[in-house]
Amino acid sequence: MGVGVDSGRRPFTGGRLGRAIGAMSETRSWPFLLIVPSLLVILLVVLYPTLHGISLSFREMRLTRPDLGTGFVGLRHYVDLWHDDIFWRSLANTFKWVTLAVSLELAMGMISALALNREGPLMRICTVLVLLPWFLPNVVAANMWALMLDARLGVVNELLVRMGLIDSYVAWFATPTSGLLAAVFIEAWHGYPFFTLLILAGLKAIPKDLYQAASVDGAGSYQAFRNITLPMLRMIVVTAVILRVISLANSPELLLILTGGGPGDSTQVISLYAFKTAYESFDFGYAGALSVVTLLLLMVFCVIYLRVSRVLEK
Amino acid sequence: MNALAIRNIQKSFGALKVLNGIDLTLEEGGFLVLLGPSGCGKSTLLSIIAGLEDASAGSIEIGGREATGLHPRDRDIAMVFQSYALYPSMQVERNMGFGLEMRGAGVDERKEKVGAAADLLGIGALLERKPAQLSGGQRQRVAMGRAIVRKPRLFLLDEPLSNLDAKLRTKMRGEIKKLHQSLGASIVYVTHDQVEAMTLATKVAVMRGGTIEQIGAPMTIYREPDNLFVAGFIGAPPMNFVRGRIVEGGGFAPDGGGDRITMPAMEHRLEPGREIVLGVRPENLRPIPPGVSPEGLLRFNAVPDVIEPMGADTMVHFRVGQSELIARLDGQTEVSGSAPMELGCEASALHLFDATTEQRLRPA
Ligand SMILES: Nc1ncnc2c1ncn2[C@@H]1O[C@H](COP(=O)(O)OP(=O)(O)OP(=O)(O)O)[C@@H](O)[C@H]1O
Ligand SMILES: [Mg+2]
Numbered sequence: 001m002g003v004g005v006d007s008g009r010r011p012f013t014g015g016r017l018g019r020a021i022g023a024m025s026e027t028r029s030w031p032f033l034l035i036v037p038s039l040l041v042i043l044l045v046v047l048y049p050t051l052h053g054i055s056l057s058f059r060e061m062r063l064t065r066p067d068l069g070t071g072f073v074g075l076r077h078y079v080d081l082w083h084d085d086i087f088w089r090s091l092a093n094t095f096k097w098v099t100l101a102v103s104l105e106l107a108m109g110m111i112s113a114l115a116l117n118r119e120g121p122l123m124r125i126c127t128v129l130v131l132l133p134w135f136l137p138n139v140v141a142a143n144m145w146a147l148m149l150d151a152r153l154g155v156v157n158e159l160l161v162r163m164g165l166i167d168s169y170v171a172w173f174a175t176p177t178s179g180l181l182a183a184v185f186i187e188a189w190h191g192y193p194f195f196t197l198l199i200l201a202g203l204k205a206i207p208k209d210l211y212q213a214a215s216v217d218g219a220g221s222y223q224a225f226r227n228i229t230l231p232m233l234r235m236i237v238v239t240a241v242i243l244r245v246i247s248l249a250n251s252p253e254l255l256l257i258l259t260g261g262g263p264g265d266s267t268q269v270i271s272l273y274a275f276k277t278a279y280e281s282f283d284f285g286y287a288g289a290l291s292v293v294t295l296l297l298l299m300v301f302c303v304i305y306l307r308v309s310r311v312l313e314k
Numbered sequence: 315m316n317a318l319a320i321r322n323i324q325k326s327f328g329a330l331k332v333l334n335g336i337d338l339t340l341e342e343g344g345f346l347v348l349l350g351p352s353g354c355g356k357s358t359l360l361s362i363i364a365g366l367e368d369a370s371a372g373s374i375e376i377g378g379r380e381a382t383g384l385h386p387r388d389r390d391i392a393m394v395f396q397s398y399a400l401y402p403s404m405q406v407e408r409n410m411g412f413g414l415e416m417r418g419a420g421v422d423e424r425k426e427k428v429g430a431a432a433d434l435l436g437i438g439a440l441l442e443r444k445p446a447q448l449s450g451g452q453r454q455r456v457a458m459g460r461a462i463v464r465k466p467r468l469f470l471l472d473e474p475l476s477n478l479d480a481k482l483r484t485k486m487r488g489e490i491k492k493l494h495q496s497l498g499a500s501i502v503y504v505t506h507d508q509v510e511a512m513t514l515a516t517k518v519a520v521m522r523g524g525t526i527e528q529i530g531a532p533m534t535i536y537r538e539p540d541n542l543f544v545a546g547f548i549g550a551p552p553m554n555f556v557r558g559r560i561v562e563g564g565g566f567a568p569d570g571g572g573d574r575i576t577m578p579a580m581e582h583r584l585e586p587g588r589e590i591v592l593g594v595r596p597e598n599l600r601p602i603p604p605g606v607s608p609e610g611l612l613r614f615n616a617v618p619d620v621i622e623p624m625g626a627d628t629m630v631h632f633r634v635g636q637s638e639l640i641a642r643l644d645g646q647t648e649v650s651g652s653a654p655m656e657l658g659c660e661a662s663a664l665h666l667f668d669a670t671t672e673q674r675l676r677p678a
Binding site: 066207210214215216218219228233313 | 361366392393395400401402412417418441460487
């Protein structure tokens with residue numbers, strides 16, 4: 001390393017300040033000084049809000065009850081959480097919601113990426129088409145589908161009736177099961193291109209001669225997929241699943257628009273519950289506690305998931 | 315019976331013609347080297363033999379059995395790739411046994427055969443490792459091992475040594491030769507290194523631009539190259555060429571002036587004025603002591619430009635007309651720069667080519 005080694009020449013000679021900086025740049029602390037600005041930015045935009053959120057969860061902050069003040073309440077929100085039925089139901093719903101949606105997205109992403117992994121101009125056009133849903137903002141996609149699935153004038157109902165698959169229009173979001181499944185379907189439709197894109201990039205990076213070697217060795221396409229493609233995609237799939245689980249567990253918009261958590265609490269997930277607590281009940285302390293629990297659960301998930309996938313590799 | 319017989323194989327990629335009618339045969343237990351410069355179609359031909367690529371026309375027989383259109387799995391071949399193409403997620407043992415596994419061999423059979431191949435190649439201690447944990451030479455061995463485990467009819471090797479450093483390459487070259495002798499296998503081997511071709515092959519096919527320029531035993535190709543391209547491609551340092559014309563009285567006048575060269579009497583009957591290319595291998599030149607004028611020698615008057623003593627040999631660079639020539643003399647020879655010397659070459663070691671067709675001139 002050139003750091004701290006006197007190179008024998010002065011890089012900077014103008015003025016007293018210039019000489020001071022020049023001298024400092026020859027010392028060991030110089031590289032650390034150079035990263036201070038970016039560290040400060042990170043502290044400001046990442047660490048401060050996180051810590052603020054955590055501290056919020058230990059305090060009272062209800063906009064509807066200014067008389068309560070914003071004092072420190074210790075673990076009271078967490079104790080309340082423990083006894084809160086809606087919290088536990090939301091937790092179970094979150095688990096169902098995220099598992100179903102991410103599995104479906106992964107499957108659709110894998111299938112579409114395999115289909116698109118070919119040469120030719122047609123494939124490039126198809127790739128762009130497949131990616132289209134991903135370009136739509138959450139809110140637009142949700143409203144669009146809400147309209148298409150509408151119980152009275154939705155085009156989906158009309159089509160299904162004409163094809164004879166259902167007898168009359170169905171209110172998809174009226175029962176807990178069909179509501180959840182419809183929401184999962186819409187989420188998967190919107191989110192699968194994320195997997196397509198990453199998996200396609202991974203597929204393109206697999207050397208062709210591995211498949212040639214496998215074909216000489218007598219492997220069919222399923223065996224080549226199992227023994228070459230899947231292992232080579234492992235890191236990408238693990239990473240994509242983690243990113244997607246985190247983003248799904250944290251974004252309430254889609255369910256907010258489609259179901260608002262209903263019918264009953266059947267599609268109430270934690271992020272939605274936290275959102276409503278903060279912006280409908282204006283109880284920021286309790287919402288903070290919900291968020292902190294989500295954060296902890298996601299961290300636990302990541303650790304366990306990485307462990308399991310590492311064990312599975314062996 | 316032939317291990318391989320190829321008839322009129324042609325291949326085009328769109329408008330680009332890569333192979334224009336390749337014919338060749340390889341006898342059982344033979345070692346065929348496909349030799350040629352980059353882009354001449356060697357790998358394409360190998361892929362077609364393996365069935366990884368379809369030929370545009372022509373037919374292939376492997377082990378006396380029609381193989382055109384067969385899936386690679388059904389051709390009873392094994393292939394070693396330039397990049398080795400080891401399966402990154404599998405340990406060496408499974409890598410080597412994968413072909414057997416896909417053909418439904420049991421665990422015990424696989425273990426036994428992989429073990430035997432690993433012992434032969436000295437990689438028994440590496441069986442538990444993943445390819446990423448191996449050195450270049452070890453990967454090369456594993457790739458060889460994966461090929462020999464299945465005892466196929468025909469081995470196809472595409473530049474298997476080109477990723478190794480010079481020293482390892484020489485070592486592995488020796489091992490491949492030993493392996494060929496001990497297994498008695500039939501091998502098709504692609505390379506652009508003429509030393510590998512000379513040392514390994516029982517038969518060399520020199521390719522250029524999608525055609526075979528000459529095919530034969532390595533020493534035949536070395537001694538009697540059919541044309542200028544083959545002559546220049548085989549041998550290191552390459553054959554010296556001097557362009558010029560025959561003059562009255564049997565001498566040779568190099569283009570661009572310079573002394574006439576006395577030609578020995580030969581069976582060739584070359585009329586004066588005919589344009590030819592004279593080919594002399596560096597190792598066929600030797601100094602003629604002053605005052606001696608032996609019969610039957612081609613003689614050059616040389617003033618050494620550069621002298622490179624290499625121990626066993628001394629390379630002497632000199633000019634004749636416009637051409638730069640190299641003589642490979644015995645290391646004991648006293649050569650001093652700038653002192654003129656006479657170099658001679660036996661009539662039998664002389665190569666004559668027609669200047670326009672570039673074909674070898676054979677005695678009429
Ligand atoms: N899939 C392909 N599509 C189009 N052209 C190709 C394709 N594969 C090979 N070629 C062309 O065919 C010619 C022969 O290629 P090939 O790989 O057989 O050469 P090679 O003799 O093996 O060369 P090298 O010694 O560099 O490996 C080259 O001009 C190459 O550009
Ligand atoms: Mg090649």
